[in-house]
Amino acid sequence: MRFSGVSKHYGAFRALCDIDLEIQRGEFLTLLGPSGSGKTTSLMLLAGFDSPTTGTIEMDGTRIEGLPAHKRDIGVVFQNYALFPHLTVAENLAFPLTVRRVSKAEIGERVEKALSLVHLDGMGGRKPSQLSGGQQQRVALARAIIFKPRLILLDEPLGALDKNLREHMQAELKHLHRQLGITMVFVTHDQSEALNLSDRVAVFNKGRLEQVDAPELLYERPCTPFVASFIGENNLLDGRVEALTGGLAAIRLEAGTVLNTKVAGRPAVGDRVKVGIRPEHVTVGQGKSAFAARVVEISYLGDTRRVAVECGGIGRLTLKIPTGAGADRVGIADEIRVVIPEALCRALPDTDGA
Numbered sequence: 489m490r491f492s493g494v495s496k497h498y499g500a501f502r503a504l505c506d507i508d509l510e511i512q513r514g515e516f517l518t519l520l521g522p523s524g525s526g527k528t529t530s531l532m533l534l535a536g537f538d539s540p541t542t543g544t545i546e547m548d549g550t551r552i553e554g555l556p557a558h559k560r561d562i563g564v565v566f567q568n569y570a571l572f573p574h575l576t577v578a579e580n581l582a583f584p585l586t587v588r589r590v591s592k593a594e595i596g597e598r599v600e601k602a603l604s605l606v607h608l609d610g611m612g613g614r615k616p617s618q619l620s621g622g623q624q625q626r627v628a629l630a631r632a633i634i635f636k637p638r639l640i641l642l643d644e645p646l647g648a649l650d651k652n653l654r655e656h657m658q659a660e661l662k663h664l665h666r667q668l669g670i671t672m673v674f675v676t677h678d679q680s681e682a683l684n685l686s687d688r689v690a691v692f693n694k695g696r697l698e699q700v701d702a703p704e705l706l707y708e709r710p711c712t713p714f715v716a717s718f719i720g721e722n723n724l725l726d727g728r729v730e731a732l733t734g735g736l737a738a739i740r741l742e743a744g745t746v747l748n749t750k751v752a753g754r755p756a757v758g759d760r761v762k763v764g765i766r767p768e769h770v771t772v773g774q775g776k777s778a779f780a781a782r783v784v785e786i787s788y789l790g791d792t793r794r795v796a797v798e799c800g801g802i803g804r805l806t807l808k809i810p811t812g813a814g815a816d817r818v819g820i821a822d823e824i825r826v827v828i829p830e831a832l833c834r835a836l837p838d839t840d841g842a
């Protein structure tokens with residue numbers, strides 16, 4: 489599937505702006521972004537429940553903007569299951585096959601197989617109301633898979649489940665994707681779910697696509713301040729490019745210090761940037777490159793302590809200190825020294841939306 493220059497307007501409101509996105513065969517792609525960023529709108533355009541205001545959508549090289557949903561060969565799973573309550577589980581699963589005129593004998597066989605695939609063997613005779621939330625969601629998944637679609641779209645399918653069940657279902661979904669090799673497009677606003685499940689993640693912000701990359705690249709090489717702070721935590725320090733040499737930039741922070749950092753994109757001398765440095769990369773330490781800092785806030789998170797400091801020449805910084813690595817020796821108002829490894833800093837273009 490390919491989106492080229494896709495926009496979707498509702499009156500004067502732009503829900504999607506100029507989206508270019510290619511979904512590769514067999515991949516698990518997640519659409520990630522805050523509420524209202526355009527994820528569901530994109531999914532609706534893929535499914536054929538809505539059409540773009542401008543731009544083209546292709547499937548295997550053929551334009552499909554006008555093709556109705558039932559002709560797209562796409563399975564859909566929503567957060568609220570959307571099972572038929574008056575039908576049994578087996579009848580729910582048989583439904584997409586009946587409308588495709590599959591023979592009775594084959595339907596029976598495929599329903600059994602699909603039930604076993606989602607670990608619900610023997611439950612075909614129950615009504616949806618006799619199943620737990622997780623089981624209902626598995627039936628919804630089985631119903632999307634059973635007609636062997638080219639693509640499965642999943643809109644926050646695990647959103648209604650509690651944390652343990654959600655993690656369990658994530659593992660099952662990942663396993664199912666590997667086993668079946670079907671292309672899956674998954675919508676979530678939960679960044680850890682996106683990182684855990686996906687081959688690639690498309691990050692949306694205010695109707696625009698900020699970055700599409702593998703989870704590791706999004707975390708380690710974000711291209712915009714929004715991605716840098718939406719995926720994991722980040723310190724973002726305001727500054728300006730003072731000099732450029734090779735792939736490195738000398739950034740003069742607003743607070744005065746010059747840091748030599750890697751850069752994202754192609755900034756010019758004088759451009760405004762935000763320097764990203766992850767809280768886990770800033771450490772308490774000595775040495776001539778360490779900065780004097782004063783502790784202003786400490787939060788206990790179990791495995792780590794999050795420590796906020798006011799740092800001379802840098803500004804406010806957050807550190808994450810693993811429990812047992814001296815975190816308990818730091819107290820409020822302590823004067824400490826912190827090390828900022830320049831090799832792990834990244835200067836990002838100062839786009840709005842950060």
Ligand SMILES: Nc1ncnc2c1ncn2[C@@H]1O[C@H](COP(=O)(O)OP(=O)(O)OP(=O)(O)O)[C@@H](O)[C@H]1O
Nearest residue numbers: 498501503521522523524525526527528529530677
């Ligand atoms: N039919 C509509 N008419 C007007 N505005 C709409 C319509 N559908 C969606 N929108 C707006 O478009 C924007 C994007 O909505 P969308 O549902 O794609 O967001 P989302 O990223 O899926 O958010 P969420 O995580 O909350 O579901 C929102 O601001 C929403 O209010």
